[in-house]
Amino acid sequence: MTPLTPGCRYSVRVSPQMANRIVDSARSILNKFIPDIYIYTDHMKGVNSGKSPGFGLSLVAETTNGTFLSAELASNPQGQGAAVLPEDLGRNCARLLLEEIYRGGCVDxxxxxxxxxxxxxxxxxxxxxxxxxxxxxxxxxxxxxxxxxxxxxxxxxxxxxxxxxxxxxxxxxxxxxxxxxxxxxxx
Structure with missing residues (x-):
């Protein structure tokens, strides 16, 4: 089985609760395969966060032979494309990671x-x-x-x-x- 290394969810100029919703939805899929999943959170606010609000998730898995496979998704910029729910983003990113694991190979x-x-x-x-x-x-x-x-x-x-x-x-x-x-x- 492929153990998951720590992932990172991030949010900028949105409620920190958005990031928690991303983590919960990603875990709902990944916990079916591996129970101990670590996803760190990083929330930026104020002057250091830039001018565009948004959120995203980056997940990484390390295979038993040392290969790192990753998947990453981010919300659409404000005014470009349809709005993305945090739960959908988390589930889709988890599915992308599982697809990368299935595809295999030395690199994602x-x-x-x-x-x-x-x-x-x-x-x-x-x-x-x-x-x-x-x-x-x-x-x-x-x-x-x-x-x-x-x-x-x-x-x-x-x-x-x-x-x-x-x-x-x-x-x-x-x-x-x-x-x-x-x-x-x-x-």
């Missing part, structure tokens, strides 16, 4: 593109990373890597089985371009 779907960029810019050697199903953003990012760096990834689908729990995984392999800092090489 938000950071898939960063891992692939680091592989691309890395040494002129083979790099591999095991990801969950690729997000639409990551697929588009792979197209940009191909057009900008002329680099192609070998993509192998790894079906879930005994060793790989959750959804299907994707093994991404490439040879880095050996990028180095120009100012570092001139010295």
């Amino acid at each position: 779907s938000t950071n898939q593109s960063l891992a692939l960029l680091l592989m691309t810019l890395g040494q002129q050697d083979v790099s591999k990373v095991l990801l969950g199903p690729l997000s639409p953003y990551t697929i588009e990012f792979l197209r940009h890597l191909k057009s900008f760096f002329q680099i192609m990834f070998k993509i192998e689908t790894k079906p879930c089985g005994e060793e790989l729990k959750g959804g299907d995984k994707v093994l991404m392999t490439c040879v880095g371009i050996g990028f180095s800092n120009l100012s570092k090489t001139l010295k």
